Amino acid sequence: MVAAINDALDIALGADETVHIFGEDVGVMGGVFRATDGLQAKYGVERVFDTPLAEAAIVGMGIGMGLAGLKPIAEIQFAGFLYPALDQILSHVGRFRHRTRSRYHLPMVIRAPYGGGVHTPEQHADSPEAILAHTPGVKVVIPSTPADAKGLLLSAIADPDPVFFFEAIKLYRSVKEEVPVGDHRVPLGKARLVTRGDDVTVVCYGGMVEVAQKAAEAARTAGIGVEVVDLRTLVPMDTETVLASVAKTGRVVVVTEAPRTGGFHSEISATIAEEAIEYLRAPIVRVTGFDAPYPPFTAIEDVYRPNPVRVARAIKQVMAY
Amino acid sequence: MTPPKSAPTQPEASETDLGYQAAQAAYDAAQQDTNMVQIVAPDGSVVRPDLLPAPDIRLALYRQMRRARHFDERGWVLYRQGRLGVFPPFGGMEASQVGTAAALTKNDWLFPTYRDTGAALTLGLPIARTLAYWRTSPHGWHMPADLKVLPFYIPIATQYPQAVGAALAERRKGTRNVAMAFIGDGGSSEGDFHEALNFAGALNAPCVFILQNNGWAISVPTRTQTRATDLSRRADGYGIPGVRVDGNDALATYHVTAEAVDRARRGEGPTLIETVTYRVKPHTVADDPSRYRTEAELEGWDAKDPVLRLRTHLLQEGLMTEASEAELLAEIAAEFEAALQEADSYPDPTPAEILDHVFAEPTPQLRQQRAQILAEEQQ
Numbered sequence: 246m247v248a249a250i251n252d253a254l255d256i257a258l259g260a261d262e263t264v265h266i267f268g269e270d271v272g273v274m275g276g277v278f279r280a281t282d283g284l285q286a287k288y289g290v291e292r293v294f295d296t297p298l299a300e301a302a303i304v305g306m307g308i309g310m311g312l313a314g315l316k317p318i319a320e321i322q323f324a325g326f327l328y329p330a331l332d333q334i335l336s337h338v339g340r341f342r343h344r345t346r347s348r349y350h351l352p353m354v355i356r357a358p359y360g361g362g363v364h365t366p367e368q369h370a371d372s373p374e375a376i377l378a379h380t381p382g383v384k385v386v387i388p389s390t391p392a393d394a395k396g397l398l399l400s401a402i403a404d405p406d407p408v409f410f411f412e413a414i415k416l417y418r419s420v421k422e423e424v425p426v427g428d429h430r431v432p433l434g435k436a437r438l439v440t441r442g443d444d445v446t447v448v449c450y451g452g453m454v455e456v457a458q459k460a461a462e463a464a465r466t467a468g469i470g471v472e473v474v475d476l477r478t479l480v481p482m483d484t485e486t487v488l489a490s491v492a493k494t495g496r497v498v499v500v501t502e503a504p505r506t507g508g509f510h511s512e513i514s515a516t517i518a519e520e521a522i523e524y525l526r527a528p529i530v531r532v533t534g535f536d537a538p539y540p541p542f543t544a545i546e547d548v549y550r551p552n553p554v555r556v557a558r559a560i561k562q563v564m565a566y
Numbered sequence: 567m568t569p570p571k572s573a574p575t576q577p578e579a580s581e582t583d584l585g586y587q588a589a590q591a592a593y594d595a596a597q598q599d600t601n602m603v604q605i606v607a608p609d610g611s612v613v614r615p616d617l618l619p620a621p622d623i624r625l626a627l628y629r630q631m632r633r634a635r636h637f638d639e640r641g642w643v644l645y646r647q648g649r650l651g652v653f654p655p656f657g658g659m660e661a662s663q664v665g666t667a668a669a670l671t672k673n674d675w676l677f678p679t680y681r682d683t684g685a686a687l688t689l690g691l692p693i694a695r696t697l698a699y700w701r702t703s704p705h706g707w708h709m710p711a712d713l714k715v716l717p718f719y720i721p722i723a724t725q726y727p728q729a730v731g732a733a734l735a736e737r738r739k740g741t742r743n744v745a746m747a748f749i750g751d752g753g754s755s756e757g758d759f760h761e762a763l764n765f766a767g768a769l770n771a772p773c774v775f776i777l778q779n780n781g782w783a784i785s786v787p788t789r790t791q792t793r794a795t796d797l798s799r800r801a802d803g804y805g806i807p808g809v810r811v812d813g814n815d816a817l818a819t820y821h822v823t824a825e826a827v828d829r830a831r832r833g834e835g836p837t838l839i840e841t842v843t844y845r846v847k848p849h850t851v852a853d854d855p856s857r858y859r860t861e862a863e864l865e866g867w868d869a870k871d872p873v874l875r876l877r878t879h880l881l882q883e884g885l886m887t888e889a890s891e892a893e894l895l896a897e898i899a900a901e902f903e904a905a906l907q908e909a910d911s912y913p914d915p916t917p918a919e920i921l922d923h924v925f926a927e928p929t930p931q932l933r934q935q936r937a938q939i940l941a942e943e944q945q
């Protein structure tokens with residue numbers, strides 16, 4: 246997946262002179278995950294550059310660049326290190342169009358690797374997407390396949406509004422597939438049906454999609470048809486696709502690796518409860534992380550992050566209701 | 567649309583200079599800086615006899631430097647054997663960490679970053695606990711009751727304002743205890759660093775800020791990080807003393823830090839100390855520095871090695887013989903192996919432990935989540 250992201254950034258830099266990429270270690274080193282590998286050599290140090298180590302300034306500077314007509318693409322090295330920039334994000338990123346009555350807008354993309362599954366140190370595995378989704382005026386995108394990563398990133402870059410683009414660290418090198426060449430786009434706000442089935446809808450995104458897929462396969466061998474819906478974007482959320490699936494299956498499992506309380510899974514569940522309660526044949530079940538910091542303890546990290554067994558169990562639970 | 571042409575934000579990266587020369591040049595330039603405190607020159611000769619610490623202190627510093635070096639070297643081997651997780655080495659920075667932390671007592675606070683294993687060991691963090699931390703075991707998070715050392719900080723710069731708070735609390739309680747916080751040259755770009763220095767000055771907090779300038783923030787040399795060339799002068803902006811010291815000279819780092827600690831204890835406020843050193847090792851044991859520097863370029867760093875420098879000095883002064891050193895090294899190796907055995911004896915955490923220590927009283931939600939984990943374990 247990381248190659249697909251690199252490809253998208255390369256295409257964007259080649260197509261539009263206003264595109265600028267910056268962040269910690271994105272230049273000479275090509276990013277700690279190599280997402281920007283080779284781009285500084287190809288496009289120069291003015292367009293792809295290393296910044297000092299300061300997330301608030303990375304985002305704040307990006308805001309200024311965007312207001313003044315450039316296309317900033319900032320990288321935050323790990324989503325867990327977005328926090329120093331939260332003042333800039335919560336106070337400003339989503340508000341410019343609104344507070345200037347569209348005189349100014351912010352065509353900025355902020356990329357951040359997120360999530361667990363690869364045994365990182367403390368705070369490197371956080372899933373803070375709900376904080377961003379809860380911030381008016383920003384879009385939130387989380388791809389689950391290489392082709393989607395490329396297509397969604399190019400759409401995010403073309404978008405006139407600020408977009409947070411979360412990349413599941415677990416998927417960077419573990420998933421491989423052919424990716425369409427050239428300016429491949431996947432529209433924001435359109436979910437993807439990963440598998441089709443009549444019995445249970447599993448709503449998920451990013452790193453949880455392959456987990457849900459494995460659970461769906463296991464369920465299929467047990468004769469249960471599971472429809473896995475990959476949201477792709479949390480904001481805007483493709484409510485229509487989710488509700489259409491729920492209307493068909495009547496049973497819902499929502500999967501994220503974020504902490505349980507106040508997560509985006511709750512938003513998904515509430516939306517379904519509000520809009521489709523009459524179709525529900527069982528209570529919605531959430532499979533999530535826990536209300537504790539993501540553990541860096543290699544021996545038990547996997548307890549925190551939902552796995553196919555936990556999702557399969559939830560599928561059984563909604564079937565048995 | 568054509569973007570406006572502006573001055574390049576950083577020097578061109580070329581095949582021959584991937585930042586390495588910038589970092590090395592900055593180190594060498596600092597070594598020429600006559601304001602930089604140095605007591606023993608790289609060749610072991612004494613340049614400031616008037617500042618030499620007492621012989622027993624010099625020997626104690628050597629012992630701690632060797633303990634730290636031993637941890638770093640054995641850590642690499644243990645990592646390769648799969649007995650230690652990814653950890654950030656600090657070999658080459660022992661003088662910067664040991665000399666500074668050695669100026670504290672156990673009543674003082676230490677706020678170390680992930681890189682500061684050597685400082686934590688010096689203040690007394692048990693080797694077994696330190697190994698456990700880098701093994702990703704919760705046993706590495708249990709700090710001894712007689713120490714005020716925080717677990718290694720992973721997010722950068724957050725520890726700086728916290729140290730100011732701890733220092734103020736000590737003053738409010740009427741003690742003479744101080745707080746010491748570490749940060750890197752990269753970390754000194756964060757807002758938290760600047761806010762903390764300003765607070766500490768404004769509130770006269772008994773704080774000692776150590777800024778280890780090791781030339782790098784992962785792949786970014788200090789020259790790309792900031793246009794400032796003397797980071798100790800950042801103190802000027804906040805009205806507090808700034809001291810620049812040879813970070814590879816343990817006697818010098820000890821001397822300036824002990825002075826700063828004394829000043830803080832006397833109620834004279836905070837000090838910023840820039841230790842000019844160099845990160846000889848990769849960023850972490852898993853980092854591949856060939857992306858930004860070539861290993862061949864590291865030749866010559868042995869001559870600047872802080873451990874060897876103090877060794878030469880001690881041998882020249884007759885404070886240590888090769889025989890007494892051999893005894894010391896054997897003792898340190900034995901201490902380490904005993905600690906390793908202790909760390910090996912710590913049990914693996916159990917699944918429900920991921921929910922421990924979130925609140926004093928678990929919330930109903932946490933209780934339910936614990937029940938869920940236990941139930942799932944049964945299945």
Ligand SMILES: Cc1ncc(C[n+]2csc(CCOP(=O)(O)OP(=O)(O)O)c2C)c(N)n1
Pocket residue numbers: 269298300322326329681720721722723749750751752753754780782783784845849
């Ligand atoms: C807030 C925050 N941003 C980014 C990171 C990722 N990161 C870890 S170490 C590092 C470089 C730090 O360099 P420096 O402060 O000079 O310390 P050194 O590693 O050289 O000791 C970065 C960017 C982090 N840990 N925390």
